[in-house]
Amino acid sequence: MKRITIGFIPLTDAAPLIAAHERGFAEEEGLAFDLVREVSWANIRDKLSIGLFDAAHMLTPLAIASALGIGHVTVPLIAPATLALNGNAITLSAAFVRELGDLPDDPVAALPLFAAAIRRRVEAGLNPPVFASTFPYSTHNYILRAYLAAGGIDPDRDVQLVVIPPPLMAGSLEKGLIDGFCVGSPWNSVAVDRGAGHILTPSSALFARIPEKTLVIGDILAGGDPDTLRAIVAATAKGAAWCADPANALELAAILSAPHYLGVSAPLVLRTIEGRLVFAPGGPSRSVPDFIRYDVPGTVRPDAGRYAWLYAQMVRWGQTRFDPGIPARIAALIRTDIYDAAMPGPLPPADADPIGSILEPAFDPADLAGYLARFDDRGLPKLRA
């Protein structure tokens, strides 16, 4: 039995790795997953970098930035399996929601109200609203920015964007330190249950297929025995497939709720797995299609186009300069050959648009320059001539 030390952050999207361990899929592959709970993404990155972790659950944008050396020294790693698509939401404080007025369910219809409330704050000479994400290289940062920008709000000038660790989000809303946040599961639902926040929109209503977290493997294992790499990916994919089966939702919620994993009540975790979200404190639950996805191969086999979109966000928001050589480096990062060897079978049908956003025209990964040309130097959509 080969021991694989894997760092994770307590989030619903760590489920495939946890299921691989708890349900015996790792063992079937001759592996023992040693899951180590971490408190920060920076720790995950650094412990992977120095080899204290063999592998980790990582924010997909952080995996891309680390591998490409964006904003930090290069951390050699590969990302051969996506752990989940979507799973995020934008949540506003109870006080800020009152400033918006009656909120429609449709996030596009809600956007003008959201933008107007932000402008009223600024015009009244008050401090700009503060919104939190979990990390500079996170889908949360990009989702929040894209939504603000689609409403004509400059995320770097009209509001203040900060980073807050997910477990502190609900408390920060309650104390009035922030007006809203974009974070993964289960933390939006935690804020709603505490009466601190209202979910404005699940991210899946804005973007259909954003690779949220990825399994990353550090360069010691990545450069080593291919059988071990295949076994890790197979165990993870089998764990994900188990998580994707609605028949297992109850058991998965019970496993994840344990104090050494998420430490959040099982019924609340179940809501996030099943995509039955309660939007307002005390309100009814609503079913959100594809709120979080673990399916195989559609989610788990890494999709270069989705990764390219995340890279494009880094360029759009000034985190790095555009490099036309990136698509080749993304292919070397996701190493689909490992997935295909581990999980032979038909490839998932290709999506015409890898991301599927209602805020943007279809994304063409073959034309990154064309995509980026749609935005001005502040990342805002250019007005059509």
Add this chain to the structure above:
Amino acid sequence: MPDPIPNDLSLTIAIVDESRSRAAIIEEGLRDAGYSRIVHIGEMTNLLARLYATDPDVVVIDLENPSRDVLEQLFQVSRLVKRPVAMFVDQSDTGMINKAIEAGVSAYVVDGLKKERVKAILDMCVARFHAFARLQNELDQAKSALEERKVVERAKGLLMKHKGISEEEAYALLRKRAMNEKKKLGEIAQAVVTGLEMLG
């Protein structure tokens, strides 16, 4: 311009740590080494604003702190960040960073600051983190020894009351049971306390 001296004692060092005692141990070490501008930040709300207010050259943070991700914003070039910051890592110096991460500490330095000028600071912090971990360990052991003594005393008292035996006899009974069951005296005493307290 003269070359910067290797150990620049005028650097401002922020220690971000929710543990007051560990921060005190690190601060003491740095002061002993001659650094005088040291700020301890123990409150994590509005951490970035607190950091900007102190405008440090070096930020030291423990790895148990979830707010470490807040510091990652310092790398970003934005209007919020007055002076861009780099992490104290360098691919050429993996030994140093390994030692720091294993000790449970990380440091961020203002970009452009020469590594040699902060190496002494990080060395000191690594040593003090290890010292603190040892102290913590000893303290935990002392605490559990005290807890065990308390529960043994309580178990003896309950046995004396319920069985009408002397203190020596009660203690001998506990010892004998612990030896027979190959368990710790504290565990047997705890079982006795739990059982007999239910009887009233």
